[in-house]
Amino acid sequence: MSNSLLPLVRRSFLRTSVRRSIPTSLSCRTLMTLPAFSLEGKICVVTGAARGLGKEFLTAFAKSGARGACIDLSLEEGKASVKHITEHISSQSSTENCKPELRAYACDVTSEDQVKDTWGTIVKDFGKVDVVVTAAGIVENFEAENYAYDRWKKMIDINLNGSFLFAKEAGKYWIEQEIRGNLILVSSMSAKICVRPQKQAAYNASKGAVSLLGRSLATEWGPKGIRVNNLCPGYMKTDLIIDLLAKEGKHIEEGWVKDVPMGRLAHPSEMQGTIVWMASDASSYLNGSDIVVDGGYCCW
Ligand SMILES: NC(=O)c1ccc[n+]([C@@H]2O[C@H](COP(=O)([O-])OP(=O)(O)OC[C@H]3O[C@@H](n4cnc5c(N)ncnc54)[C@H](O)[C@@H]3O)[C@@H](O)[C@H]2O)c1
Structure with a gap:
């Protein structure tokens, strides 16, 4: 190459590398990151994915190349979520083949029969399952001395038993099929500490139990190459x-923010990087961990 061409080549390389490091649209194959973060070829199942964190997780998985299942109580809301995610990703993509394959399934995670049927249908539809995230959950606040027992049981049923039922189907399937599956239970920073001022003994107990369930499964299934971890959001x-703020009053948020060293609540999309890391080979030695993402709340 002649010397006079060198500066030109360098300038053009620099322009290209700067352009690459600040992607303005998704072009599927040209984003530069560690290949281990890719979820291409993986099938990811997310419960509670009609809205909230579950929807964010499914979006992040689809953006990282996975196909997947959206599970929630209402098929209509699940389909609306899938449509929204698909349109969002297609609109950001510069190539036609970036349209993700996502399907919606109606299932109450507290029903053993529904969980078994749904699991069977997903395996039939996609051919296999690699990653499961249990994000279906509820929260409510009552002082313990007045906590109605049926509400207490409902909380445990959805947050803990619903996580266990999906974990059990996934573990049984991965062991039988000799798949090195990846299970992520959505716990909470409330598995670690009691937040204030809301009184939520049932929620805290359910999440503490979810985290210990995840660690137990990690010890049982780790020898089979199956990884289990807990995500503990703030x-x-x-x-x-x-919804909770609408019930409890806006002033609650001001109190919460004072307890977060970063001085703000998170936007749900800020969990996308963490969940992709946990679901991908980039976290290949992560097993039995509580991953706390709380802006520093638990540090006090
Ligand atoms: N938002 C937070 O600040 C926060 C913090 C820590 C942990 N979490 C946990 O994250 C998970 C998701 O929370 P979110 O904020 O996205 O809530 P969300 O209410 O926005 O979404 C929860 C989803 O779960 C579904 N669901 C509820 N019961 C179900 C059932 N029986 N069967 C199937 N689906 C059911 C709901 O229909 C809903 O779509 C929950 O487990 C929650 O405890 C949330």
């Missing part, structure tokens, strides 16, 4: 939190 401004 305050994320999802519909769940927006």
Whole structure:
């Protein structure tokens, strides 16, 4: 190459590398990151994915190349979520083949029969399952001395038993098929500490149990190459939190923010990087961990 051409080549290389490091649209194959973060070829199942964190997780998976299943109580809302994610990704993509393959399934995670049927249908539809995230969950606040027992049982049923039922189907399937599956249970920073001022003994107990369930499964299934971890978010401004603030009053948010060293609640999309890392080979030695993403709340 002649010397006079060198500066030109360098300038053009620099322009290209700067352009690459600040992607303005999704072009599927040209984003530069560690290949281990890719979810191409993986089938990811997310419960509670009609809205909130579950929807964010499914979006992140689809953006990282996965196909997947959206599970929620209402088929209509699940389909609306899938449509929204698909349109969002297609609109950001510069190539036709970036349209993700996502399907919606109606399932109450507290029903063993529905969970078994749904699992069987997903395996039939996609041929296999690699990653499961249990994001279906509820929150409510009552002082313990007045907590109605049927509400307590409902909380445990959805947050803990619903996670266990999907974990059980996934574990049984991965062991039988000799697949090195990846299970992520959505727990909470409330598995670690009691947040204030809301009184939520049932929620805290359910999440503490979810985290220990995840660690137990990690010890049982780790020898078979199956990884199990817990994601423990802090305050994320999802519909769940927006509904809770509507009930409890806006002033609660001001109190929460004072307890977060970063001085703000998170946008749900800020969980996308963490969940892709946890679901991908980039976290290949992560097993039995509580991954706390809380802006520093638990540090006090
Ligand atoms: N938002 C937060 O700040 C926060 C913080 C820590 C942990 N979490 C946890 O993250 C998970 C998701 O929370 P979110 O904020 O996205 O809530 P969300 O209410 O926005 O979404 C929860 C989804 O779960 C579904 N669901 C509820 N019961 C179900 C059932 N029986 N069967 C199937 N689906 C059911 C709902 O229909 C809804 O679509 C929950 O487990 C929650 O405890 C949330």
